[in-house]
Each structure stands twice: as C-alpha cells, then as structure tokens.
Amino acid sequence: MSALTDTARDIARGKLEAVLPRRWSHVQAVAAKARSVAAAVPDEDRDVLVAAAWLHDVGYSPDLVDTGFHSLDGGRWLRRQRFDDRIAALVAHHSCAWLEAEERGLDAALADEFPREESAVADALCFSDMTTGPDGQDFEVLERLAEIRSRYGPDHLVTRFIIRAEPAMVAAVQRTQSRLSGRVPQPM
Numbered sequence: 476m477s478a479l480t481d482t483a484r485d486i487a488r489g490k491l492e493a494v495l496p497r498r499w500s501h502v503q504a505v506a507a508k509a510r511s512v513a514a515a516v517p518d519e520d521r522d523v524l525v526a527a528a529w530l531h532d533v534g535y536s537p538d539l540v541d542t543g544f545h546s547l548d549g550g551r552w553l554r555r556q557r558f559d560d561r562i563a564a565l566v567a568h569h570s571c572a573w574l575e576a577e578e579r580g581l582d583a584a585l586a587d588e589f590p591r592e593e594s595a596v597a598d599a600l601c602f603s604d605m606t607t608g609p610d611g612q613d614f615e616v617l618e619r620l621a622e623i624r625s626r627y628g629p630d631h632l633v634t635r636f637i638i639r640a641e642p643a644m645v646a647a648v649q650r651t652q653s654r655l656s657g658r659v660p661q662p663m
C-alpha cells in the first residue's frame with residue numbers, strides 16, 4: 476500500500492511472527508480486514524487504519540511486555556521508537572482498551588499518555604479486530620466476543636472487560652457497517 480503500511484507490517488512481523496505465530500495469523504487477517512473496510516474511513520486516513528491494524532497487537536511481543544497490558548505496552552513502545560503519534564495512540568486505545576485499563580488499574584496512565592481518538596478510523600480498527608478470530612478466521616462480533624470469554628474463562632479480567640465492552644464494540648462494528656453501506660451513521 477504505502478511506505479507507512481509496509482513499515483508497520485515489517486515491524487509487526489519482526490515482533491510476532493517467530494515468537495507468537497498464532498497471534499501473527501490473527502494480525503495478518505486483521506490488517507487484510509482493515510484494507511477491506513478502508514472505504515469506511517476518509518481517503519487520507521486509509522493508510523493510518525491499515526498501519527494501526529498491523530501494529531495493534533505488537534504489545535503482546537515478549538520483547539516489549541512491560542505492564543502486561545498489551546495495548547498500553549504497544550503504544551508506549553511505538554512512541555519510544557518515534558513511530559507516528561496518532562498510530563501509537565490508536566494502538567494504545569484499540570478495541571475499547573480504556574475499559575480494560577480500568578480493570579487493570581491503568582486507566583489514568585492510558586488517558587494521561589495517549590489521546591483517545593473517537594473516529595471512523597477507531598471504529599474500523601475495532602471492527603477489524605472484533606470480526607477476526609485468533610487464527611485469522613472471520614467471525615461475527617458476538618461470536619468473537621464469546622470466543623474471547625471462553626478462551627480466558629469466567630474469572631479472568633479480560634472476560635470482565637469483554638462483558639463491559641460489548642455494547643461499545645457492537646456499536647463500533649455497526650457504525651462501520653453503516654458507513655460501508657452508505658447509510659448515515661446513527662449519532663454516537
């Protein structure tokens with residue numbers, strides 16, 4: 476696509492492919508999904524969307540784990556690398572990370588360090604992540620949320636997060652679908 480998306484892909488590959496091959500399968504499919512829904516964002520934002528999709532889970536790489544909260548760790552690491560600030564912030568907040576941050580006691584840190592973008596790009600990134608399974612398969616959003624709950628189990632904080640985030644995630648998916656179909660999105 477562009478130098479930005481190629482760089483993002485190469486960074487993600489370097490951090491994930493060898494050490495977390497299943498996560499890498501998911502990430503490749505999320506990036507492909509983001510490309511496929513790029514019409515849901517303004518032309519000038521399409522590369523930003525796809526680059527953020529490549530990098531959204533880079534914080535799972537054992538090399539960069541710090542707090543153990545992958546969204547914040549990924550955003551911080553991208554910022555330290557002097558990667559694009561907007562993309563670092565999209566990664567830090569991706570897929571309702573602000574609600575997971577509350578479960579982890581990291582909500583103040585996340586909010587202080589990264590502005591939260593509420594936009595078609597943030598929605599399309601959430602769509603791409605939440606309609607793609609752990610092996611890269613296509614899922615409906617509710618199927619994906621059920622898969623996450625069963626993978627982590629009932630007592631895990633990720634499960635508590637996913638239950639709280641469901642309405643916001645479903646709304647982001649629906650807004651993206653509305654934009655793709657040319658309907659005017661409902662007010663947020």
Ligand SMILES: [Fe+2]
Binds near residue numbers: 501505531532604
């Ligand atoms: Fe993901």
